[in-house]
Amino acid sequence: MDHRHLVEEKLSSEELVKGHFLHAFRDTVKLPDGGTATREYIVHPGAVMIVPLLEDAGGGIRVVLERQFRYPVGQVMVEFPAGKLDSGEDLQLCAQRELLEETGFTASEWARAGVLHPVVSYSTEFIDIWFARGLTSGERQLDQGEFLDVFTASPTELLQWCRDGTITDGKTLTAALWLQNVLSGAWVLNWHPAAVPVRAG
Template sequence: MDDRHLIEERLSSEELVKGHFLHAYRDSVRLPDGATTTREYIVHPGAVMIVPLLEDEAGVVRVVLERQFRYPVGRVMVEFPAGKLDAGEDLQLCAQRELFEETGYCANEWARVGMLHPVISYSTEFISIWFARGLTPGERQLDQGEFLDVFTATPAELLRWCQDGTVTDGKTLTAALWLQNYLSGAWPLSWHPASLTLPAG
């Protein structure tokens, strides 16, 4: 498909803010019709999100979730475990590390299911989505200044919270869609063992 009639061309770029891990830019761009305008956006290093599955002896599945205060929106949010990539970090190793650090769980099997771009209008952020199963509990290792509660819920409970507005986090809503389709058999996953490299301690 020829998208040339949609593409914008960068003419110049100005860094507006350089923070701890976010950079804000204002670019001058040429539009497809030849006119010029500006685009302001945030450069983000990327992140991972994990959907951890707990299955009991009867085959009943529960998911591991978190409750965490998110300062920009001023409220405690229900989310799946997630975290940003370190420079040059492998996606699966990042997922293993974040799951371990935030929840204390290590997983025997992993499946990468897709990519999410949560705010395409003003950020380069992408989130790599992973499922994890065969969980072994351990002691979590939160970052300094990080506070969150870890709990479990049934998929039905999660979907009800998505419906009634308890869950409004975009990445968790996307993961709930994947979870629903995986459990129904509509979207099968390709599972593989965890990396031999252990999560960062």
Template sequence: MAEDDRHLAERALSREELLRGHFLHAVREQVALPDGSRATREFILHPGAVMVIPLLDDGRVVLERQWRHPLGRVMVEFPAGKLDAGEDRLACARRELQEETGYTAREWAHAGVLHPVISYSTEFIDIWFARGLTAGERRLDEGEFLDVFAATPQELLAWCRDGRVTDAKTLTGALWLQNVLSGAWELDWRG
């Protein structure tokens, strides 16, 4: 934290575990506010995740259609997945791309990090670009069902604009994609 941010900082006084499920870990903390008063904060502890923006040689991107139960609908998304304990972020990106889409990539570039729900989760999502794709067999997790398809960047941006794509990580990925393709943002590609 920057020294000039101290006047905004909250200090945790105590923590209570609310739920430790297979996927979610929820806690409640009592905090001291900058003015000395106290407040309660409830949030989800999350190990982090990765998202991959796979670029096909013909200029299209690889996307997925997956049922998201809390919303009760199929969502269009970039491939993504949760980090395993101690897992390297690039290793996770490689694993998720191959498991979900069947593709492997010759080159990778780290774009950045996003925090999708800063008000109630510690989750971060590492953003990776992949190119030089080779198709292969998918290895979906047990109970995972999704369709893989390709779209042009223009199609993806139109879906973002008209509300067909509402997933925060995919919207952020589309922003990165648009700026990388325009040359406004550069990537450091590695084999």
């Protein structure tokens, strides 16, 4: 489809704030009808989210989740493990790193589900969605100043929490949709082994 009649053209750009990892701008744009407007937005490095699948003793599936206080909203949120990309970092290696650091788990198999854009009106942020299975537990490697609880839940519990408002985090709601469709067989994942980091020297 031809979408050129919807596209805005950047005319100028002004830096507003440069923080530790967020970068804010105000641009002047040319609108499709020839008028002009301003657009304020945040440049974000991108992130990954992991849906870790853990087999229970009865052969059923449980998912690994986290509870973490999120300062901007002033609440403890239930979320899937996630974290931002380092500069130049491979997406799967980032997912493997974040899963280990936050939960202590490593996974023998991985599958990329897709990508989501959580706040398209004011941020460039994207979140790459990964599934992980064949989990082995180990020691967490939390960042300095990072505090979170790790726990497991059944897919039924997860969906109930999405419905009743216990979970309001957008990326986790999206992951629950993916999980529901994967477990039903409606959406198929392409599983492959864990990636091995390339070591210098």
